[in-house]
Amino acid sequence: MQEKIGTMGSNHQRLVNIIEFSNVIPFVSNAYHCRTGGRPCNDRVEIAIAFLGKHVFNLPTTRALIDRLHHDEVLRRLCRWERKSHIPSESKFSRVFKEFSKMNIMEALFDRVVAQYHGDRIIGHVRRDSTEIDAREKVAKKLKPADEKIKVAPPKRGRPKKGEVREVSDKEPKRLEKQPTQSLEEMLADLPTCCDIGSKVNSQGYKISWKGYKLHLDTIDGDIPVSAILTSASVHDSQVALPLSRMTERKINACYELMDSAYDAQVIRTQIAGKGRVPLIDFNHRSPKDERRFEDFEKERYKERSGAEQANSNLKDNLGARTIRVRGHEKIFTHLCLGLLIMAVEQTVRLFM
Numbered sequence: 001m002q003e004k005i006g007t008m009g010s011n012h013q014r015l016v017n018i019i020e021f022s023n024v025i026p027f028v029s030n031a032y033h034c035r036t037g038g039r040p041c042n043d044r045v046e047i048a049i050a051f052l053g054k055h056v057f058n059l060p061t062t063r064a065l066i067d068r069l070h071h072d073e074v075l076r077r078l079c080r081w082e083r084k085s086h087i088p089s090e091s092k093f094s095r096v097f098k099e100f101s102k103m104n105i106m107e108a109l110f111d112r113v114v115a116q117y118h119g120d121r122i123i124g125h126v127r128r129d130s131t132e133i134d135a136r137e138k139v140a141k142k143l144k145p146a147d148e149k150i151k152v153a154p155p156k157r158g159r160p161k162k163g164e165v166r167e168v169s170d171k172e173p174k175r176l177e178k179q180p181t182q183s184l185e186e187m188l189a190d191l192p193t194c195c196d197i198g199s200k201v202n203s204q205g206y207k208i209s210w211k212g213y214k215l216h217l218d219t220i221d222g223d224i225p226v227s228a229i230l231t232s233a234s235v236h237d238s239q240v241a242l243p244l245s246r247m248t249e250r251k252i253n254a255c256y257e258l259m260d261s262a263y264d265a266q267v268i269r270t271q272i273a274g275k276g277r278v279p280l281i282d283f284n285h286r287s288p289k290d291e292r293r294f295e296d297f298e299k300e301r302y303k304e305r306s307g308a309e310q311a312n313s314n315l316k317d318n319l320g321a322r323t324i325r326v327r328g329h330e331k332i333f334t335h336l337c338l339g340l341l342i343m344a345v346e347q348t349v350r351l352f353m
Contacts, residue, residue: 001016005077005078006073007074008074009074011056011057012074012078014346015049015052015053015075015078016078017345017349018346019049019052019078021113021349022341022345024045024048024049024052024109025045027105027108028044028045028048028105028109029044029045031103031105031108032044045080046080047088047096047097048105049078049080050069050079050093051065051097051100051338052338053065053068053075053079054320054338055320055338055339055342058320058323060320060323060325061323061325062090062097065093066090069081069087070084070087097326097334098331101328101330101331101333101334102330106334106337106338107333107334109337110228110337110340110341111251113344113345114225114226114251114252115251117348118220118224118226118251118252121252121253122253122254123220123221123253123255124221124254124255125256125257125258125301125304126219126220126226126248126252126254126258127218127220127258127259127304127308127311128241128244128245128257128258128259128308129216129217129237129260129308129312130216130217130237130240131217131316131321132200132212132213132214132233133212133213133215133230133233133321133324133332134210134212134324135211135212135324135332136324136325136327137195137212137327138195139195139196139197140195140196175190175191176238176239176242176265176267176268177267178190179239179242179267180242180271184243184247184250187243188229188243191229191232191235192231192232192234192235193213193230193231193232193329195211195212195213195233196211196232196233196234197209197210197211197233197234198211198233198234198235212233213230213231213232213329214230214231214232214233214235215230215312215336216228216229216231216240217311217312217315218244218247218248219307219308219311220254221304222347222350223307223314223343224344224347224348225311225340225343226344227244227248228333228336229243229244229247230329230332230333237260237263238262238263238264238265241263241265241268242267242268242271245268245271245275249275249277254277256277256278256279256280256301257272257277257278257280258280258281258301258302258305259279259280259282260281260305261282261284263281264283268281269281280294280301280302280305282302314343315336315340315343319338319342319343320335320338320339321336321339
């Protein structure tokens with residue numbers, strides 16, 4: 001390849017590996033062929049490779065990508081554009097990215113790579129965690145129910161009198177309580193996906209807030225991502241544990257699922273154990289009387305969970321999760337799936353080579 005297109009640097013070689021191992025060229029061609037029933041639209045495969053190159057080179061904007069393509073002949077020829085005049089305009093890049101988001105092409109390609117290389121393996125540990133995703137958009141307004149204006153008399157306080165019968169109002173079950181009886185599609189549809197405000201306590205004990213979304217991620221041994229869900233920033237981690245677990249079990253066979261104390265709920269433990277896997281969830285000691293502790297062998301195995309933070313850091317620092325310029329849930333998730341696809345391919349290559 002170097003004889004044909006020129007001397008390649010380390011990032012060019014990374015891009016070649018990603019194109020080869022992910023089979024992005026036939027996948028995008030087949031996706032458009034099935035959708036249109038004919039010849040693929042112009043430049044769709046080339047633009048898909050260019051977006052992968054944008055994340056490999058950690059370029060912040062599409063404008064920076066186009067400038068790099070004009071000055072980097074090797075990258076341009078890897079994207080199958082022989083001349084500078086063949087490079088599409090910035091507006092076309094934007095339109096094609098919107099198409100990819102509507103068709104969920106990058107998410108489907110990421111799922112295919114995981115199933116292809118890890119579907120027949122026995123995985124030791126699945127690490128589950130979430131990370132904040134900052135967005136450059138307005139917070140969505142919460143819609144008030146139509147019957148909120150109807151005032152309902154508050155229930156009487158205190159014990160009922162002798163012979164008095166009071167109506168017991170049925171409370172709607174919480175999201176986590178409904179999930180065991182729902183399908184994966186119903187659970188995902190029930191999760192909010194609009195932009196809002198999220199907050200959490202960081203590792204130093206300080207409360208931080210951000211505007212945008214929250215990425216919930218499953219990784220396996222080797223820091224390889226296998227499943228991801230993007231929700232509103234205010235969604236609690238425990239509400240996404242069962243959907244993630246259901247998504248991951250469709251792709252791989254795992255033995256242990258490791259989670260921090262935010263996932264400490266009996267419903268989660270029961271559902272995972274019922275599937276034949278071992279839940280190792282840190283205990284949230286809500287009272288001084290709570291004396292639950294890990295056994296010594298569980299402590300050693302739980303140390304594997306630190307790989308979840310390493311995967312989140314790699315995604316943010318090296319694969320574009322800090323430089324999101326698009327808006328909307330679909331586009332932001334497509335942007336993140338590009339980084340997750342690159343991470344999955346590169347970590348898989350390191351594992352097997």
